[in-house]
Amino acid sequence: MAATAIRPGVPVVSAEVGYPDPVATPSFPPVVLRNGLDGVSIGRIQTFVPPGRALPPGTFDVGIGLKENARGKGYGREALALLTDWLFEHAAAEAVEASTDPANVAMRTVFRKAGWMPAGSLTEVGREWVMYRITRREWEAWRRQRKPPRP
Numbered sequence: 001m002a003a004t005a006i007r008p009g010v011p012v013v014s015a016e017v018g019y020p021d022p023v024a025t026p027s028f029p030p031v032v033l034r035n036g037l038d039g040v041s042i043g044r045i046q047t048f049v050p051p052g053r054a055l056p057p058g059t060f061d062v063g064i065g066l067k068e069n070a071r072g073k074g075y076g077r078e079a080l081a082l083l084t085d086w087l088f089e090h091a092a093a094e095a096v097e098a099s100t101d102p103a104n105v106a107m108r109t110v111f112r113k114a115g116w117m118p119a120g121s122l123t124e125v126g127r128e129w130v131m132y133r134i135t136r137r138e139w140e141a142w143r144r145q146r147k148p149p150r151p
């Protein structure tokens, strides 16, 4: 996954990964996120297959966790945007989704600012979760809006 600055002024999150076969393997090892300024590890992001909930081909579920001192600095949004781009560009994704605690305002803000939309709720491990999702068509529209096409 290439490192790209998404928001001016925010240090680039760099993430290096060598996925063996993204199309055949919807559950990738976690990507370690590093602060682009000094290379310090700030957390991880990954795709996974939720236990007991098979995903249709082309659908990826994402999980993210930042170290406490790295939160609230824009890294979450940047990392989610990078992985979302990577999955659509290189892993033949048709939809990328994730669930979070309804009270997790930071995560819900990050989803919204990365172009993801609320997609209902689900009950898993005895709790209610709110689901967010972005489809390929939505991502293409989001990307056009985010990066004007080159002349």
Ligand SMILES: CC(C)(COP(=O)(O)OP(=O)(O)OC[C@H]1O[C@@H](n2cnc3c(N)ncnc32)[C@H](O)[C@@H]1OP(=O)(O)O)[C@@H](O)C(=O)NCCC(=O)NCCS
Residues within 6 Å of the ligand: 043, 063, 064, 065, 066, 067, 070, 071, 072, 073, 074, 075, 076, 077, 078, 099, 100, 101, 104, 105, 106, 107, 109, 110, 113
């Ligand atoms: C959730 C998480 C990934 C978000 O990443 P982050 O880098 O901290 O988030 P960002 O700094 O990119 O953005 C957070 C946004 O939410 C807003 N926010 C955070 N807490 C908020 C609150 N209580 N009320 C309102 N807005 C809030 C911030 O102001 C920011 O908005 P902005 O972009 O307009 O400034 C990170 O905080 C984390 O790892 N938390 C612990 C683990 C976790 O919850 N993982 C997700 C499980 S699904």
